[in-house]
Amino acid sequence: MTTETIDRAEVFSRPAAQINEEGELVVRASSALGCRRALWYAATGYEPMNPPSDDSLTAMEAGNALEPVLVRAMERAGWKVDAPDPQDPHQVTVRIGPNLLVTGHPDGTVRMPVEPGEAPPQLFLFEGEPETPAFGDPMVVEIKTRGPDAFKRWQTLGAERSHPASVAQAALYSLGEFGDLRDAVIATMDTGARTWDWERIPAGRLERAMQDACEWLGEVASHHSLNGPDPDALPDRDFSANTWQCRSCPFLAVCLPGAAEVGEDEQTETEEVTDEEARDAVAAYAEAQESIKEPEKAKRAALDTLKAWMRRQGDSKATVGGRTVTLVSSTRYSVNHRRLNEALDPEVRAEIVTESESEYVRVNT
Ligand code: SF4
Numbered sequence: 001m002t003t004e005t006i007d008r009a010e011v012f013s014r015p016a017a018q019i020n021e022e023g024e025l026v027v028r029a030s031s032a033l034g035c036r037r038a039l040w041y042a043a044t045g046y047e048p049m050n051p052p053s054d055d056s057l058t059a060m061e062a063g064n065a066l067e068p069v070l071v072r073a074m075e076r077a078g079w080k081v082d083a084p085d086p087q088d089p090h091q092v093t094v095r096i097g098p099n100l101l102v103t104g105h106p107d108g109t110v111r112m113p114v115e116p117g118e119a120p121p122q123l124f125l126f127e128g129e130p131e132t133p134a135f136g137d138p139m140v141v142e143i144k145t146r147g148p149d150a151f152k153r154w155q156t157l158g159a160e161r162s163h164p165a166s167v168a169q170a171a172l173y174s175l176g177e178f179g180d181l182r183d184a185v186i187a188t189m190d191t192g193a194r195t196w197d198w199e200r201i202p203a204g205r206l207e208r209a210m211q212d213a214c215e216w217l218g219e220v221a222s223h224h225s226l227n228g229p230d231p232d233a234l235p236d237r238d239f240s241a242n243t244w245q246c247r248s249c250p251f252l253a254v255c256l257p258g259a260a261e262v263g264e265d266e267q268t269e270t271e272e273v274t275d276e277e278a279r280d281a282v283a284a285y286a287e288a289q290e291s292i293k294e295p296e297k298a299k300r301a302a303l304d305t306l307k308a309w310m311r312r313q314g315d316s317k318a319t320v321g322g323r324t325v326t327l328v329s330s331t332r333y334s335v336n337h338r339r340l341n342e343a344l345d346p347e348v349r350a351e352i353v354t355e356s357e358s359e360y361v362r363v364n365t
Contacts, residue, residue, distance in 0.1 A: 030169055104172060
């Protein structure tokens, strides 16, 4: 496996995969671990038939616009960030096998602030010379923006479980940028709360992500070697019709035409509740919320008064007006997910941090 680095302005909207003039398959790093059939459609020139909706484009543009905000937040927190100019992105290319290249544009490299006790001793030539902040080794950083639920999921489960494709991307970029696999950082902003966090993936685990990505990509490369750029020789599908990957796939109509139609039919079939009824439900919910606001406020104020009184009394239980009032103490336990995710392999974490799905309706009023 060899690496080369090319600096030039690139168009981010190029297809997920292409076949270059030398007949090699060139895959975008951001498409690793997606769908191999979708890559084949892109590489062999199928026209995307399912363009992203205006809402998806807006969400994507908002995410892109927030990336420099996250870079500045990292710098304010003491990180040294080296991010390329978005107008002049820095492309890296990684060769995986004789007929397969992976290219992409890393978001940059970062150096982590080092605690004074961990920093190597500084040599001073002059007395009174101010200490300069110390930083760790440069690492590739992947900058992501995610909605509140995806952000929470990532923090809790760690990127290898929640977003393995991001880890594969970071591994490919690390190899492209440095020629070896080093620790990498995934920094993510919650687009709802506009807070951010980061996770460091140790080099050993990036190596595993790299192996998985190579295995996955190797199958497309073998398919290419076997069939040449034949648009009719389609690889197997990596997803099924009811997944979000297929629903948002630009090639859904050609790959699963039945599913595209069924999707539309299902939409009309499940519309048993009219828009009018949905609007009425929201109005009823808002009205109910409004009506409990004042009593809730009064309850909180009364409890605050009682808490102050109980504390002054020094009792945890008292009878007031014929009712028992108790000052309840509880201990909260929290898990430092960043430390946990860095310390444990994904398989071990999966035994400790489990997830289950539930469905509910939330109305913001
Ligand atoms: S529709 Fe689904 S299976 Fe077909 S190419 Fe797209 S993601 Fe792959």
